Each structure stands twice: as structure tokens, then as C-alpha cells.
Amino acid sequence: MHMQSPPVNSLSLDFLTELCISLEKLEMDKGCRGLIITSVLSNQPKVFSAGLDILEMYGKSPEHCGEFWKVVQEMWLKFYGSNMGSSPAGGCLLSLTCDYRIMADNPRYTIGLNETQLGIVAPFWFKETMVNTVGHRNTEVALQLGLLYKPAEALKIGLVDQLVPEDQVFTVASQTMTKWLTIPGNVSVITTKSTLNLLFSFQLWCFNLV
């Protein structure tokens, strides 16, 4: 899936709604077993996603905010596999929901949950998704300081799985997907994933989020 919402793939209500609809269509397509998501911004190839669209959260009616927030949660519940450049906040969440993260190895790009730097709080399910990926201590430091990690640092704490030269990101993502798809049978993979996420699913259920 190619994301192309200039200038920086910020996650607006319209863009998220379109993403969710596209994902629903793929879910219903029995021939689709995996998804690589990438940014193809022609003016700005270095950004995966700038995160939630800040303009959607400022000066809007409670109804609009409610609608926006609902689609953010839906997007998060649906995502699968990714590769990227800069991914702050919601952009990082988008990639955290994927099974494997491949990042372009360019120190100009960063990834992380930088909400506190913006004076906002990463919701608990952003935090839990991060904890499940990089552990509690790394999350504690990362979220309180609102850290944005350069590729080498992100790899070190396990926030991304692989760094590759910028021009090879898509090729490596395709090779990785091919490898993952050699695992036989959807059921064993889905069940394994569900088991890994059991506690988190229970927490979401307790908070009435699923």
C-alpha cells in the first residue's frame, strides 16, 4: 500500500478513513496474505507519516474529535507490515502495529512517540504497543522525554527490526514478506499472534476499546 497524502502523510480524518476502507477490502480478499505499507510522497520521499494531523485536533467540535479518535483506533486495530523514513508519534504507532519494521538508514530520519514534546499525552494503547515492542524501561525513558530515535538508536532498542540503504527499502521489504509467507497455514500464525497479544487484548477489553 502506497501512502501519498502530501505534504507529509499526516493522518487526517479523510486519510485515515480511506486507509481503513482499503484495509477492509484487503481483509476480505482471500488472496491477500500480507501487506507492505510505504510512503510514495513525490515531494517528500523521506517521510513515512508525520503522525496524527495536528489540525484535526485543534479548534474542532467535540463531535468531529470523537469521529477522528474513533478512526484512529480503527486504523490501529487493523494494521500489519511496514517500511519507512521519518515516523513521529502516530506515524510511529502506525509502524508499531506492523509485524516487521524496515527503516531507511539515514540519520536524518527519526522515529518515536514524541507526544510529550508537543504537550500531549500518548494514550495508554500507544504506550502498551511500545512496551510490547521495546520493553518497559525503554518506553519509560522514550515516552517521558518524547524521544525521537535516529535509525541506529531505534535498531538498538528494537524499535525497528532492520536498517537498509534508502534505495533498497522496498526490495528488502518484499524479500522479508516472501520469507514470512513461507510459514504454512494462516491459522497457526493468527493463533500465535493472538496468544502473544492476549494480555493486551484483555486490557483493551477492560478499557472498553474493543
Ligand SMILES: CCCCCCCCCCCCC/C=C/C(=O)SCCNC(=O)CCNC(=O)[C@H](O)C(C)(C)COP(=O)(O)OP(=O)(O)OC[C@H]1O[C@@H](n2cnc3c(N)ncnc32)[C@H](O)[C@@H]1OP(=O)(O)O
Ligand atoms: C475526545 C476525542 C479527542 C480527540 C482528539 C484529542 C487528541 C488528544 C491528544 C491525544 C494524543 C494522541 C497522540 C498524538 C499523536 C500524534 O501523532 S500528534 C502529531 C505528532 N507529529 C509530529 O510531531 C510531527 C511534526 N512534523 C515533523 O516533525 C516534520 O514535519 C516532519 C514529518 C519530520 C517532516 O519535516 P520536513 O520535511 O522538514 O517538513 P515540514 O516543513 O516540517 O512540514 C511540511 C508541512 O507539513 C505540515 N505538517 C507536518 N506535520 C504535520 C502534522 N502532524 N499534522 C499536520 N500538518 C503537519 C507542516 O506544518 C508543513 O506545512 P506547511 O507549513 O503548510 O508547508
